[in-house]
Amino acid sequence: MVKRDFPKIHFYDQDFVDIYDKTWAWIQDCWNGGSEKSAIQGKFFSYPGSPMVLQADAIFSSFFLVYSNRIYQAHPTLDIFYEHQEPNGAIRSAYNIETGMPEAELGNPDGLALPLFSWAEFNLYHKTANKKRVKDVLPILHRYMQWLDGEFRRPNGLYEVPLAATGMPSPCREGTVYPVDFNTAMAVSGLYMSALADILNDKETSFQYKRQYFSLKTRINRLMWDNDDGFYYDIDQEERKLPVKTIAGYWPLLAEIPNDDKAERIIDKLSDPRFFGSPHPFPSMAVNERDFEESGKGFQGSVYPHLTFMVIKGLERYQRWDLARECATRHLYFVLDSMSPDGNHHKGNLWEAYLPLKEGPAQWPEKEGFPRPQYLTFDALSTICLTIENIVGLFISLPRKTVDWIIPNLEIMGVENLSLKKNMITILSNKSGRGWEIHMESEKLYYFTINILGKKKKTLPIPSGKCSMLIDKL
Numbered sequence: 216m217v218k219r220d221f222p223k224i225h226f227y228d229q230d231f232v233d234i235y236d237k238t239w240a241w242i243q244d245c246w247n248g249g250s251e252k253s254a255i256q257g258k259f260f261s262y263p264g265s266p267m268v269l270q271a272d273a274i275f276s277s278f279f280l281v282y283s284n285r286i287y288q289a290h291p292t293l294d295i296f297y298e299h300q301e302p303n304g305a306i307r308s309a310y311n312i313e314t315g316m317p318e319a320e321l322g323n324p325d326g327l328a329l330p331l332f333s334w335a336e337f338n339l340y341h342k343t344a345n346k347k348r349v350k351d352v353l354p355i356l357h358r359y360m361q362w363l364d365g366e367f368r369r370p371n372g373l374y375e376v377p378l379a380a381t382g383m384p385s386p387c388r389e390g391t392v393y394p395v396d397f398n399t400a401m402a403v404s405g406l407y408m409s410a411l412a413d414i415l416n417d418k419e420t421s422f423q424y425k426r427q428y429f430s431l432k433t434r435i436n437r438l439m440w441d442n443d444d445g446f447y448y449d450i451d452q453e454e455r456k457l458p459v460k461t462i463a464g465y466w467p468l469l470a471e472i473p474n475d476d477k478a479e480r481i482i483d484k485l486s487d488p489r490f491f492g493s494p495h496p497f498p499s500m501a502v503n504e505r506d507f508e509e510s511g512k513g514f515q516g517s518v519y520p521h522l523t524f525m526v527i528k529g530l531e532r533y534q535r536w537d538l539a540r541e542c543a544t545r546h547l548y549f550v551l552d553s554m555s556p557d558g559n560h561h562k563g564n565l566w567e568a569y570l571p572l573k574e575g576p577a578q579w580p581e582k583e584g585f586p587r588p589q590y591l592t593f594d595a596l597s598t599i600c601l602t603i604e605n606i607v608g609l610f611i612s613l614p615r616k617t618v619d620w621i622i623p624n625l626e627i628m629g630v631e632n633l634s635l636k637k638n639m640i641t642i643l644s645n646k647s648g649r650g651w652e653i654h655m656e657s658e659k660l661y662y663f664t665i666n667i668l669g670k671k672k673k674t675l676p677i678p679s680g681k682c683s684m685l686i687d688k689l
Contacts, residue, residue, distance in 0.1 A: 220284065220286075220632065221236075221239045221282075221283055221284055221286060222282060222284055222603075222630050222631065222632050222633035222634070223630070223631040223632060224602060224603065224607055224628075224629070224630050224631075225627065225628050225629045225630070225631065225643055226602075226606065226607065226626075226627075226628045227626050227627050227628060230551050231547060231551075231602060231606065234547075234550070234551060234554075234598050235598055235599060235602050237598075238565075238591065238594070238595050238598040238599055239283070239599070241565075241589055241591060242260075242280075242283075242287060242591055242595065244263050244589070245260050245261060245262065245263060245276075245591050245592075246258055246259075246260065246287065247259055247260070247261045247263075247268075247312070250313070252313070253312050253313050253315075254311075254312070254313060254314050254315025254316075255268060255295055255310065255312045255315055257291055258288075258291060259273075259291050259292040259295055260272060260273065260276045260280065260287070260292045260592075261292075261312070262587065262590060262591075262592065263589075265312075266311060266312055266313065267309045267310060267311055267312060267318055268292065268295055268309070268310050268312055269308065269309050269328075269592075270296055270306070270307070270308045270309065270328040271308070271328055271329070271382055271521075271592065272292065272592040273292040273293045273295065273296055273335075274293070274329075274331045274332060274334070274335045275521050275524075275592050275593065275596060276289070276292060276591075276592050276595070277289040277290070277292070277293060277335045277338065277339060278335070278338060278524075278596060278600050279595045279596055279599040279600040281338065281339060281342040281343070282342075282599055282600070282603055282633070284632070284633070284634040285634060289339055289342075290339065290348070293332065293335065293336075295310065296310075296332075297352065297355045299315070299317070300355055300358065300359065303362055304358035304359050304360075304361050304362030305325075305326075305359070305362050306332075306359050306362075307319070307325075307326030307327075308320070308323070308326045308327060308328035308380075309326065320379055321379070322377050322378070322379040322384070323377050323379035323380050324377075325366070325380075327367075327376055327377070327379075327380035327397075328380065328382065329380075329381060329382055329396065329397060329400040330359070330360070330363060330397075330400050330401055330404045331400055331403060331404065332352075332356055332359070332404070333356055333403075333404050333406075333407035333408045333410075333411055334403055334404070334407045336348070336349065336352055336356070336407070336411060337407045337410050337411060340411070340414060340614065341611070341612040341613060341614060341615075342611065342613060343613060343636065344613035344614045344636060346414060346415070346614075349411050349414050349415060350415055352411075353408075353411055353412065353415065353417075353420070356404075356408060356411075357408070357420070360404065360405075360408065360424075363401065369393075371393075371434065371438070371454065372430060372431065372434045373393040373398050373431075373434055373435075373438065373450075374393065374397055374398050374401055375392050375393055376394065376397050378391055378394060380394075380397055381394045381396045381397050381463065383396060383461070383462075383463055383499070383514050383522075384514070385461070385499075385500075385513060385514035385515060386506075387459050387461070387500065387504070387506045387514070387515060388449055388457065388459065388461065388463075388514075390449075390451045390457055391449040391450070391451065391457060392450065392451050392452045393438075393439075393449065393450045393451075393454075394449050394463065395435070395439050395447050395448060395449050395450075395463050395464055395466065395467070396463035396466045398431065398434075398435055398439070399435060399447075399466035399467050399469070399470050399472065400466060401431060402428055402431040402432055402435065402467075402470040402472060403466070403469055403470045405424045405425070405427045405428035405431060406424075406428050406470060406471070408420070408424040409421045409422075409423075409424035409425045409428060412424065414614075428470075432470070432472050435447070435467060435472050436472060436473070436477075438450055438454055439456065439467075440473075440477065441456055441458065444458065444460075445477070445480030445481060445483075445484070446460055446464050446480075446481055446484070447463075447464040447466075447467050447472075447473075447481070448460075448464065449461075449463070459500070459504060459506070460484075460490060460491075460500065460501035460504060461499060461500050461501070461514065462491070462497055462498070462499045462500070462519075462522045462525075462526065464481065465481065465485075465497075465522075465525065465526045465529055466525065466529070467481075467529075468481070468482075468526070468529025468530065468532055468533065469525060469528055469529040469532065471532050475533070478533050482530065482533065482535060482538070484501070485497060485526065485530075485538065485542070486538070488502065489501070489502060489503045490502060490503065493518075493571040493572055494545075494549070494571070494572055494573065495518050495545070495546065495549040495569055495570065495571050495572070495573075495574070496518070496523060496526075496542040496545055496546055497518065497522070497523055497526050497542070498516045498517070498518055498571035499513075499514040499515070499516060499517055499518070499519055499522060500514065500515050500516050502516075502571070502572075509570070509571070509572050510570070510577065510578040510579070511568055511569070511570055511571065511577025511578055511579060511586075512577070512578070512579045513568075513577075513579050513582065513585070516571045516577075517568035517569065517570070517571065517577035517579075517586070518546070518549075518568060518569040518570070518571050518577070519567070519568050519569075519593060520546070520550070520569075520593040520594050520596055520597045521592070521593040521596055523542070523543075523546050523597065524593075524596040524597065524600065524601060526542075527539045527542060527543055527601060527605055530542075536605075536608075536621050536623070536666075537623050539605050540605050540606060540608065540623060543597075543601040543602075543605040543606055544606055546597060546601070547597055547598070547601070547602065547606065549569060549574050550565065550569070550594070550597055550598070552574035553566060553569055553570075553574045553575050553576055564576075564588035564589055565588070565589055565590070565591070565594035565598070566586045566587070566588060566590065566594070567585070567586035567587040567588075567590035567593060567594075568585070568586040569586075603630065607628050607629065607630060608620055608621045608622045609630055609633075609642065611633075611635065613635050613636055615662075616660070616661045616662055617661065617662045617663075617664065618640065618642065618661060618662070618663050618664070619663075619664045619666065620642065620663070620664070620665050620666065621666045622644075622665075622666070622667055623667075624667070625644060625646075625651045625667065625686065626644070627644065627645045627646070628643075628644060629641070629642045629643030629644055629653075629654075630642055630643075631643065635661070637658070637659075638657060638658045638659040638661070639656075639657070639658055640655070640656065640657045640658075640661070641654070641655065641656040641657075642654075642655050642663075643655075644686075649685055650685055650686065650687045651685070651686040651687070652683050652684070652685055652686070653665070653683060653684050653686065654681070654682075654683045655677055655681070655682050655683065655684075656680070656681045656682075657677055657678075657679055657680070658679055659679050660676060660677065660678055660679060661676075661677055662674055662675070662676055662677070663675050663676075663677045665686075667686070671686070
């Protein structure tokens with residue numbers, strides 16, 4: 216029996232490799248089993264010492280746990296929420312580990328969170344090819360969506376929820392009745408519910424959610440897009456835009472809501488130092504806003520890794536691989552430089568939120584315990600998921616038997632012993648006397664697409680065993 220281990224990454228900057236390896240070691244501390252008397256049993260992912268298991272943790276952690284070679288399963292934490300679904304379809308944002316009861320935070324009596332389960336499940340399917348799971352969870356998510364529709368959708372077709380439900384409450388968003396991030400997350404949910412139904416060849420359900428998605432897309436474009444500013448805004452009770460530029464305005468990229476012209480206008484702001492092009496990408500509020508704080512102060516400028524992850528995944532929807540990689544790399548350098556003031560990366564912490572204009576954790580003296588150290592729900596998205604997908608550049612789909620490698624230029628990098636269900640693969644590039652060469656090893660056939668940006672793109676069947684290819688010969 217081969218001992219299972221985490222996949223190894225190879226990269227020319229050893230600091231990236233070290234923090235990737237360390238993150239897997241730290242994740243052990245987030246693996247909670249509850250006590251003997253706890254209502255919630257089994258192993259699940261939660262912040263050490265927290266009395267609750269959170270919906271946001273379950274969803275975001277699934278994106279990096281899928282790369283653990285099944286050492287840490289991505290689905291049990293999600294399943295806790297499905298098991299606690301109420302007869303009316305409700306799933307709450309947090310459950311107490313000891314009692315199993317829902318816990319609503321202040322200002323969010325219904326225990327709402329961004330509805331992103333279907334996005335997480337679609338990603339899980341492509342990393343595990345478990346069609347039975349899709350069949351099991353689709354009815355649960357369908358009831359959940361019906362509950363959200365019945366309780367929170369208003370006659371204008373948008374969803375009225377408290378700001379706390381967005382996970383991004385801020386005094387600067389005061390007056391918001393229809394938050395752009397929650398409404399867009401509903402569109403994301405519809406998009407992926409349709410895709411999950413397609414996997415099961417359920418044409419009726421797929422069509423239903425596609426129609427819901429397009430309806431919401433139309434309303435978000437009509438009511439939340441400001442053509443003069445080229446940005447998406449929250450709106451108030453009277454459907455007036457609240458013209459404060461926050462990172463919430465980038466969720467529409469993830470749902471493919473803007474057309475190419477609109478997308479270009481908001482993507483341009485990611486590189487503009489007046490808006491979101493700060494040294495550490497991306498601040499939660501535009502730099503030129505009156506309430507922007509250099510110290511971060513929560514959502515008044517702090518860089519939150521899960522929101523940076525969201526923006527980078529949105530850039531991918533518009534094939535902006537180069538900008539996605541550049542920002543992921545810059546973000547990771549700031550994460551590393553913030554670990555320790557004396558530059559010793561071996562002793563410091565990762566943080567829940569970072570300063571936007573220089574290295575270091577964000578500050579908010581009035582809020583005790585901010586930012587939380589080693590908040591891996593957010594941080595491992597950067598040190599594991601963005602590292603594999605955007606810095607090394609590998610995109611994997613098990614059901615399609617495909618591995619896409621999207622890289623801007625050739626460097627010594629790759630991944631070794633990554634488990635694709637029962638198939639271990641290794642893909643490494645290095646320079647030999649014959650030029651740039653990619654070495655591959657696999658137990659089963661798969662299809663490999665290499666895309667060297669702007670130069671070459673080629674798809675080849677990779678047989679089982681070892682093989683190599685010369686880039687110049689492609």
